Structures are given as structure tokens and as C-alpha cells.
Amino acid sequence: MNVIPKGSVRHQAGSYYLPEFYKEGKNRLFKYYKINPTTQPNSGGLLAVASGLDLQDSRYETVTAKLDALNRTSALIEGHLIGSDGLLLGDVVYCYPSDILFGFAFIDQMRKIMKPGSLLVLPKENSQVAEAIKTYQMEGFTPQPTINKMLVFKKEI
Amino acid sequence: MDTPVEISEYSVEPKVQQLISFIRERELPEQKDKMSSFLGYWYPVYGESPEHEVPLVYDAFKKLHNRLEIEGVSNPKFIDLGAGQGIVGDIASAVAFESFNIELDPDKTAAGVEYTGPWRI
Numbered sequence: 001m002n003v004i005p006k007g008s009v010r011h012q013a014g015s016y017y018l019p020e021f022y023k024e025g026k027n028r029l030f031k032y033y034k035i036n037p038t039t040q041p042n043s044g045g046l047l048a049v050a051s052g053l054d055l056q057d058s059r060y061e062t063v064t065a066k067l068d069a070l071n072r073t074s075a076l077i078e079g080h081l082i083g084s085d086g087l088l089l090g091d092v093v094y095c096y097p098s099d100i101l102f103g104f105a106f107i108d109q110m111r112k113i114m115k116p117g118s119l120l121v122l123p124k125e126n127s128q129v130a131e132a133i134k135t136y137q138m139e140g141f142t143p144q145p146t147i148n149k150m151l152v153f154k155k156e157i
Numbered sequence: 158m159d160t161p162v163e164i165s166e167y168s169v170e171p172k173v174q175q176l177i178s179f180i181r182e183r184e185l186p187e188q189k190d191k192m193s194s195f196l197g198y199w200y201p202v203y204g205e206s207p208e209h210e211v212p213l214v215y216d217a218f219k220k221l222h223n224r225l226e227i228e229g230v231s232n233p234k235f236i237d238l239g240a241g242q243g244i245v246g247d248i249a250s251a252v253a254f255e256s257f258n259i260e261l262d263p264d265k266t267a268a269g270v271e272y273t274g275p276w277r278i
Binding site: 016081088089090091092093094095119121147148149150152 | 213216217218220221222225230233234235236237238
């Protein structure tokens with residue numbers, strides 16, 4: 001059975017952060033570590049297992065080396081998903097966060113690179129999403145009706 | 158911020174059942190191990206298994222696709238950021254996209270796992 005038409009889906013390896021947002025997110029992460037030396041940020045629960053990053057080890061050198069390695073290339077750039085206007089070439093952008101930088105960089109990046117009128121879709125029952133919404137108030141986005149436990153936000157024009 | 162309103166429940170189409178089978182048939186051993194690790198974390202998000210999650214994601218994206226076309230967006234492009242971890246949620250969303258014009262952008266930032274998932278045909 002071949003239910004996925006060849007060519008309808010493209011897989012692009014790399015980070016979903018652009019370099020400038022990765023850098024800013026990392027800076028914010030380590031500011032967090034300085035203020036909260038014994039408390040780990042919400043990583044979504046997956047990062048430590050998937051990447052081997054020990055979230056109990058907040059030493060700058062250890063964490064930053066691994067994060068840098070994971071963010072060596074940006075899938076958005078490598079996959080030519082950023083248009084000449086600097087905006088993301090997508091009408092719907094979905095993300096299930098499982099990323100230690102999500103709360104420090106993701107929403108900011110989406111606010112700046114999503115094109116007006118496009119939709120950001122995030123899982124409703126997710127603690128990282130809840131924290132990000134609380135932190136950023138989704139400024140620049142208009143909430144839409146949820147669909148199947150997914151929050152939908154429209155990028156404002 | 159206004160409280161969004163739930164507008165629909167998901168439906169399960171025969172095609173979705175085929176997609177679930179497609180996932181199950183192609184689960185790699187290491188993916189099964191990962192899924193076991195993540196069971197307590199991942200599954201409660203959308204459902205309890207691909208059988209629950211795939212219809213949810215599929216239906217949601219179909220609704221969004223239809224909505225955008227009604228709004229005049231021709232052949233809307235979907236991007237899944239983070240669909241590179243080879244675990245149920247991302248497989249589900251990847252498969253959900255199959256009938257649409259979709260770009261997948263796996264997130265090695267979060268996972269750091271090179272994915273060789275079922276949709277790479």
C-alpha cells in the first residue's frame with residue numbers, strides 16, 4: 001500500500017530556528033539558569049531522552065555544546081522555506097513542542113516570520129504551550145476556534 | 158485573550174484507518190522503544206495511541222485545509238515544525254498531511270534524532 005503520494009511531503013533535516021532566534025533563545029535559557037539554578041525550564045519532556053541532553057546538568061559548556069550541535073543548520077533556510085520577504089512560506093504552521101528553547105524563542109520567532117493571515121497550530125493540552133501563551137499572551141496573533149484539541153492562532157496583518 | 162471555542166469533534170474516515178495501518182506496519186524497532194519511553198508523556202496529548210491521534214490530527218488539518226480554500230487560499234501549504242522524532246505524534250501529523258500539499262520540517266533542535274520515517278518513500 002502506498003498511501004503517501006511521492007512528492008507530496010518533503011522532509012527537511014535541521015533546526016526549526018533561524019540562527020538569530022536560536023542565539024536569542026539560548027541567551028534567554030542561560031539567563032533563566034542563572035536566576036533559577038536549581039530549576040529546569042520546561043523542556044517538553046522529550047529533549048533529554050531524544051538528544052541525550054542531561055537536563056539536570058545546567059553547566060553552560062555542556063548544554064550549549066549540544067544545543068549548538070543540534071542547531072548547526074536551520075531547516076527553514078536549508079529547505080528554502082523563507083521567502084525573499086523574510087517570511088515563512090506556509091499557510092498553516094503546526095508544531096508539537098518538545099524543545100527546551102520553545103519558551104524562550106519559538107513564539108517570538110513565529111511572530112516575526114509567519115506571514116500575515118497564516119495560522120499557527122499548537123496542541124492544547126501541552127504544558128509548554130500553556131506556559132508560552134501565559135508568557136507572551138500571543139501578541140500579534142488572534143485566537144481562532146480550537147479544532148480537535150488544537151489551538152489555532154491567526155497571524156495578524 | 159479570548160477563550161477559543163471547540164467547534165467540532167473528530168471523525169474517523171476509512172482512509173484514516175488505512176493510514177493508521179500504514180503507520181503500524183512501518184514502525185521501526187527503535188521507534189517502538191522510543192514510544193514506550195514516551196508513553197506516559199506523549200499519548201495523553203491527543204489520545205492514547207495512533208488509533209486515537211491520527212484521526213484527530215488528520216481531521217483537524219482537513220478542516221483547516223478546507224477553511225483556507227474557502228477563504229481563497231489555493232492549494233495551501235502546511236508546515237510541520239518538529240516532525241522528525243519518529244514517534245507517534247509526528248508520524249500522525251505527517252500522515253495527516255498526505256493528501257495536502259505539505260512541507261515537513263523535522264526538528265533536530267528538539268530531538269536530535271535523524272528520522273527515517275514511513276513517509277520518506
